[in-house]
Amino acid sequence: MNWRSLRRRVTSHIMGALCVTAVLVALVPLAFILFFVVSKGIGAINVDFFTQMPKPVGEIGGGMSNSIVGTLMVCGLGGLFAIPIGIMSGIYVAQSAGSQRANVVRFAADILNGIPSIVIGVFVYAIAVSPFRQFTALAGGIALGIMMIPLITRTTEEMVRMVPTSMMEGALALGATRSRATVSVVLPSAAPGIVTGVVLALARIAGETAPLLFTAFNNRFWSTNLLQPISTLPVQVFTYAIGPYDDWHRQAWAGALVLITMVLVCSLLARFATRRLERMQTGQ
């Protein structure tokens, strides 16, 4: 009898310890990656990295200014394209929740979220690159936009649903129509959360490489032309990483550090914002 309870307690502790081990095993790679990216990247980052163009092959130095501008442009284009579709479909799903149509849209968003980024690249190549026989920044923006849509749809839906129904009902009771209540009461309360979701989606998308390989392609020169190929940070990091020169590898680590910092800062900001949002809602 006593033995049995002892055995049960010991099993409980052993399984608990195994779970702790799992957490440690999962976090070790994170520590390793952050350590290497920071230690190798920090030495290669300097003012030149942000202000100089890539040097011709074989010359030491130079930077990735064109890729940084390119990443900002392509992500911006993606946002322009994805934000209206994402937010509007999110509102649609939240407001017709439970209906068959809303489920179809939600399902489509989940499927879109699961489609491999490389397949999105192939799709955009087929519709926006091969008909014009030209890699363009615009095509890269479309590819990133497609990847952003489901992320924005999901957060918008969640945020709109978090707004208490009593607020909607109050507005309706005062004589507002549904659309008026949505636009003037529900959306303003959900707005901080939606903006956070958009920022997070941008951060996620900024590091994507696969969909840009054959849409935005790459460009060794300064270009802000939407109808020309453009260089982006992730693709440039990829090119340098698989290249043969030590200086390229050094710059690839620096690029990785910039990418990771961007993602980290955005996630922290978003986390801070949602924490405040939650507090506001529970404080009411």
Add this chain to the structure above:
Amino acid sequence: MNRKSNSVSDVLFSGATGSFALVLVLLVAGIGVILCYQSLPTIREFGLNFWRTQMWDPVLGEFGALPFIWGTLYSSILALLIATPISIGVAIFISELCPRSLKHPLVFLTELLAAIPSIVYGLWGIFVLIPAVRMLEGWFPEWLRAFPLFTGPRVGVGMLSAVLVLAVMVIPFTSSVAREVLKAVPMAQRETAYALGATRWEVTKAVLHYARVGIVGAVMLGLGRAFGETMAVTMVIGSNPKMSWSLFESQHTMAAVIANEFTEAANDLHISALVEIGLVLFILTFIVNAASRLLIWGMTYQRKQTVPVAVKSVEATS
């Protein structure tokens, strides 16, 4: 009069949101249709042989995609074997065992792991993981190398590195979905188990049993991620279209061959062949994601019905 114009604005508004939502649905359908259309040349030329033969020589016009399917399935399944127990352990720890003060930081760290761009994993794979794996393979005892699992050159580049990178990348996805699923288990389930005198682990077992369908869904979602992962795998797997059981051998995956060869395709047939590989990748991830979503939705609908019970029980205890 006023009322009428207001209801018109309602119709307009719901029409506007609805049509954007329709764009989203059409986009998914469009991806499928365009991929089908663009892969017609190879479907006509090779039919099913495309997926049954192993010879991949774009210059000679021979396209057999079996090695890529093999590489994708083999690497994903091995990665899942490593990642699944770890991710479930992480999910259990965060949702059932850990002190409240640790919860938020741990969630944040696992989310960070998911947010690291795949290219950074690849860079790390090339310059840190591959040398480490090479060293490991060098230490490998000679007598074990007779097994088909461990034949091949000891260069570090190859299946083993790809599997390790994939496992690390899948863990945050599976564990965060599994955590959501565990969160959906009503508190009353735990309380009844405790009331019967169960230990902490026995309670967790009851919770896991309740959540089993959703957990299977979480694992499948991880599988979908592993199928589609491109950059990190491309950079470490060695890009060699060869079917082998060996972990040390360079191999290839569907996503990697598209990334490698698309921009330097030899001819239109080559492009079409790569698109067809993309199409199959699309179908594979579609099936896996759809199945896992249905399983997870089942769990969340259950949650909706049981929320009052959970809330009541929380109120009762506090």
